[in-house]
Amino acid sequence: MAGRDDGASTRIGSGAEPVAVICGGGRLPGEVIAAARDAGRRVVVIAIKGEADPSIDAFAPTWLGFGQIGKLSDLLMRENCRDLVMIGGITKRPEMREIIGDLGTMRRLPRIIAALAGGDDSLLTKVIRLFEDDGFRVIGAHRIAPSLLALPGALVGAAPRGDVAADLALAAQAVAELGRLDIGQAAVSVGRRVIAVEGAEGTDAMLARCAELRRIRRVRGTGGVLVKCAKPGQDLRVDLPTIGPDTVAGCVEAGLSGIGIQAGRVLIAERARTEAAAREHGLFLFGLDRATATENAS
Amino acid sequence: MAGRDDGASTRIGSGAEPVAVICGGGRLPGEVIAAARDAGRRVVVIAIKGEADPSIDAFAPTWLGFGQIGKLSDLLMRENCRDLVMIGGITKRPEMREIIGDLGTMRRLPRIIAALAGGDDSLLTKVIRLFEDDGFRVIGAHRIAPSLLALPGALVGAAPRGDVAADLALAAQAVAELGRLDIGQAAVSVGRRVIAVEGAEGTDAMLARCAELRRIRRVRGTGGVLVKCAKPGQDLRVDLPTIGPDTVAGCVEAGLSGIGIQAGRVLIAERARTEAAAREHGLFLFGLDRATATENAS
Numbered sequence A, B: 001m002a003g004r005d006d007g008a009s010t011r012i013g014s015g016a017e018p019v020a021v022i023c024g025g026g027r028l029p030g031e032v033i034a035a036a037r038d039a040g041r042r043v044v045v046i047a048i049k050g051e052a053d054p055s056i057d058a059f060a061p062t063w064l065g066f067g068q069i070g071k072l073s074d075l076l077m078r079e080n081c082r083d084l085v086m087i088g089g090i091t092k093r094p095e096m097r098e099i100i101g102d103l104g105t106m107r108r109l110p111r112i113i114a115a116l117a118g119g120d121d122s123l124l125t126k127v128i129r130l131f132e133d134d135g136f137r138v139i140g141a142h143r144i145a146p147s148l149l150a151l152p153g154a155l156v157g158a159a160p161r162g163d164v165a166a167d168l169a170l171a172a173q174a175v176a177e178l179g180r181l182d183i184g185q186a187a188v189s190v191g192r193r194v195i196a197v198e199g200a201e202g203t204d205a206m207l208a209r210c211a212e213l214r215r216i217r218r219v220r221g222t223g224g225v226l227v228k229c230a231k232p233g234q235d236l237r238v239d240l241p242t243i244g245p246d247t248v249a250g251c252v253e254a255g256l257s258g259i260g261i262q263a264g265r266v267l268i269a270e271r272a273r274t275e276a277a278a279r280e281h282g283l284f285l286f287g288l289d290r291a292t293a294t295e296n297a298s
Helices: A028-038 A054-059 A069-078 A103-117 A120-133 A162-180 A203-215 A245-253 A271-280 A290-294 B028-038 B054-059 B069-078 B103-117 B120-133 B162-180 B203-215 B245-253 B271-280 B290-294
Strands: A019-023 A043-048 A062-064 A083-087 A153-156 A186-190 A193-197 A225-228 A258-262 A284-288 B019-023 B043-048 B062-064 B083-087 B153-156 B186-190 B193-197 B225-228 B258-262 B284-288
Touching: A019 A028, A019 A069, A028 A043, A028 A054, A028 A083, A043 A054, A043 A069, A062 A069, A083 A120, A153 A271, A162 A186, A162 A193, A162 A225, A162 A258, A162 A284, A162 B162, A186 A203, A193 A203, A203 A225, A203 A245, A203 B203, A225 A245, A245 A258, A245 A271, A271 A284, B019 B028, B019 B069, B028 B043, B028 B054, B028 B083, B043 B054, B043 B069, B062 B069, B069 B103, B083 B120, B153 B271, B162 B186, B162 B193, B162 B225, B162 B258, B162 B284, B186 B203, B193 B203, B203 B225, B203 B245, B225 B245, B245 B258, B245 B271, B271 B284
Parallel strands: A019 A043, A019 A083, A043 A062, A225 A258, A258 A284, B019 B043, B019 B083, B043 B062, B225 B258, B258 B284
Antiparallel strands: A153 A284, A186 A193, A186 A225, B153 B284, B186 B193, B186 B225
């Protein structure tokens, strides 16, 4: 799709041009900033008031509220930032009195209201358009922090074989179909049967459901795998599929034997902790290449 | 598929030949018996001890335990029943001491044990094979009680239009894809977005999830629809998709505006109560013809 970050391997160089990272909640923004700086990129950090984690202070951020878009714009101009990354969760829908902020915000207000009036899915896409109208370029976090992306092949444990590989292929096929319909990013297969597919509830809730299905013995047999992939055409600038320590914990609760993630399109948050947790509980972690993840989907 | 009841419209005639209905739990077995008798069919009723509802006594059943397969076989021969319907829930996995019953059971024990040792999904199919080996023909409940099946078109309320029709088409497409992968029978679409797809948890649990997604405002907007269809190639003799008063209640809780069900392949339990509940809460009930339910799936 035009204007979309297609996740292709072309990367924004680690040149002199700085990148602004607008941080929502969680640990991920800090990791992205650290990875980008490790890769030699200069990063201007903006923390969203009431959303960003206090630990972000370690990166000397400028804290801004939802109503300070004018101030944000000025800051980005001054810092010569053309590239912009938005990362981390936004849990609150800003209230109108928070939005009606500075003059720069006021000027954009009609477009902001129009954006907020739309459905959830398109909200961030509309926010991106607001920035792009002002001459900025919004890019995916994976473009400045590629070291956080899953690589193809065995990441933790041995490469799956036999029944496990069959579950992996089955779940990947389900995810590919779901993705094609723009429904979800994840599925769980146990004993060569897909038992759960992700909708709006998200991966953690789906894993909790699998644990419950096991508990009430609605699902029998041992093992099984979680597969998580980006949707085809998914806008990785606003919604980068991610796994982390919670995902591993959820898989352990559900009695699964491992996780398959799409290489190059799924981000591993708190990578060291995530991999250590997988190792501790004997879960494998495997990077599916694009062909594996979609080969059965056509 | 060979030997499978394909749900085609050829119906077992209401001739002199009797049919045996083996009743598990719930109200559905009684309804099936009543509908079959209304259609002029003679019905021999067998109630499974510990599973069938006490209300089944109204149909003068023979109560049999899991270990009385020999007795069952004798009864069916004596009554000249060649056709057999199995309907209603089985909540308990019979214990070995219950299975080791009469001589007829003992003779079949090796095959029964082999069947019980397999996965859940194939268990009933294996039970069917046991009966078929003995010369019986297992048929779907819908074949003797077609009046319980959904017809195409508006069943309660007006035919959906506009956004509602779009949600109906979207959910139907998701169900068709899920069905093709043998995953689930139902999906929910709200505001032209599929928010939940059914896996092993079943329709009621999926609807409860949708209500929760609404409650925590993870899903915004009003309305939305549930679609339920048989999987392509689904063995309707052992697993006939069904909706009932609970389905309507679940849709009300989830704030949905109606239900689309595949005509001719989904059974409406407690039809009068189900339709009255839909009417009372302003939900539509619509029978999707096969083309509608699968046209986008190929």
